[in-house]
Amino acid sequence: MPVIEVEHLMKDFMIAKRETGFLGAVKSLVKREHIKKEAVKDISFSINEGEMVGYIGPNGAGKSTTIKMLTGILVPTSGSVKVNGIIPYENRQENAKNIGVVFGQRTQLWWDLPTIESFELLKEIYQVPDKRYKENMDTFTEILGLDEFLSTPVRQLSLGQRMRADIAASLLHDPPILFLDEPTIGLDVVAKEKMRTFIKEINKERSITVILTTHDMEDIEKLCERMILIDHGQKVYDGEIAVVKERFGKTRTLIVDLEESSRSLKLRGGEVFKEEASRFWIRFNRDDVSASGLIAQITETHNIKDLTVEEPAIESIISRIYQEGYQDLPETVKV
């Protein structure tokens, strides 16, 4: 059952045109010209209950604009949005009860007060019953280790602790839908991992629908099965991450260390793109040649000391897609 339905969504902004020079400045005092910027142009998708979807795209693609329309703080220029059966911008306060929002770049907690005070305030804001509040606090304390800093003022928390507190805060009122905007930004490796584990767990156990915007492709890879890729306000891909990986991830890199330094290495189906003393980096396509085939070729003339095969991370795939365009994206799911 879809909990989020977006159809032909569009959002235009009128941006004041800046005149240059002295005359321009005087002119803009009296009269301002505006130019139209289409932040989101015709995006449609639907997300089912319990899904965890990566909503990604380069800076300025229209991600935040879409999220803001889903939270109700932006009215679409045209098209329709429905979140849990409610039109967000028509009924913002009702919609607020169904969503939890975490912005990695800012906090919803009261900066100067002990963390627990913000939780108590949110309990009142969302009218969470005492019993449910206690249950949730116990659960979150257990998984996120909140107890170590509940009485510490928010401004003294480490970034990792603040993020944990923020995500707990967004879930206190049991929202069926959670929007995460860069939830792991700035966190160290361990803290990122903890955060991902928690998101995965609440998604599974509470079947909360999660929409995740991030620039960290590892988040997407570890958490989501589906991703929606947008650019210039348009959807360019919507489907399984595995498909993209399958399609763009056929290139492998074989790195070999030879026992003796060799001047050249000629291989069928593989291309040496970097070499350093006795180490060679060989790019090959999995469909044309197998790693073992390549290795066999090398061992005919050389002795291999060590080798590794590298598979491209979604990170490099996405950056390739950003740079090279979307023409090669799978036809079946391309919009």
Add this chain to the structure above:
Amino acid sequence: MFRFRLYWTFTKKAFLRSAVYRFDVWSRLGSNLIFLLMWGSIWTALYAGREEAGGVSFESMLTYIVVSQFLTGVNGAGTPLWEIQEKVRTGDISLELMRPFDVPLRYLFADFGSVAFYILTALLPLYTVMFIFMDLTLPSAWETWALFIVSAFIGFLIRYCIEMSFGLLSFFLVETGGIVDVFYFAMSLLSGSVIPLWFFPGWLETMALYLPFQGIYYIPNAIFIGKITGEEILLSLGVQLFWAVSSYLLLRFVWNRASQKVVVQGG
């Protein structure tokens, strides 16, 4: 439906938050005292040993200044103009749109908490001592005290609505220096906070009487020192109520336009 418990929680949390800023409380109290001394000296010099000026005794004038500084302390403990502007700029206020509460009311109730803390810990002890040890004209009837408190409270509401409205103008303007100047000019002069309205030249007094700012300092103060008495008090309270309602409607109007702008323009 008005959810009192929710807004009351904001009051409680803001009260607690003020306790964090102890240094802020002391420094504000310090500057309040300095201003009190300054205005006290100026008025002493202006009276130049005279018993009376403009139909008001020196003692009453001194009382006026003390009460005025007290009210300045009360009104200054709320969310100041620059902080509202800052919250508009950073987008904090826009984001509060997605919470299930009314934003202007949420800030009002939070201000109640901050102000209550400041009154209880700083203003009340200090001014009680002053009332006891200085030669001031204190109201003898308890009714006058009660009316003063009511009037000061309405004045606080007027000030809140106007300051919030001015602050929210940041949604529409890139530079707000002019707005700030106008606001503080009106707040210090037209409100009668440093010079009582009866010393104004006729035209300025008339102008001030037709503006809401006198309801913030002048009216409660004039009730306190007995410049306004009897039925006049009710009339003044009526004027104050009129301005409270008007400035509240202004705040609602500005807020609606501001949130409309946020949802259409993205803030």
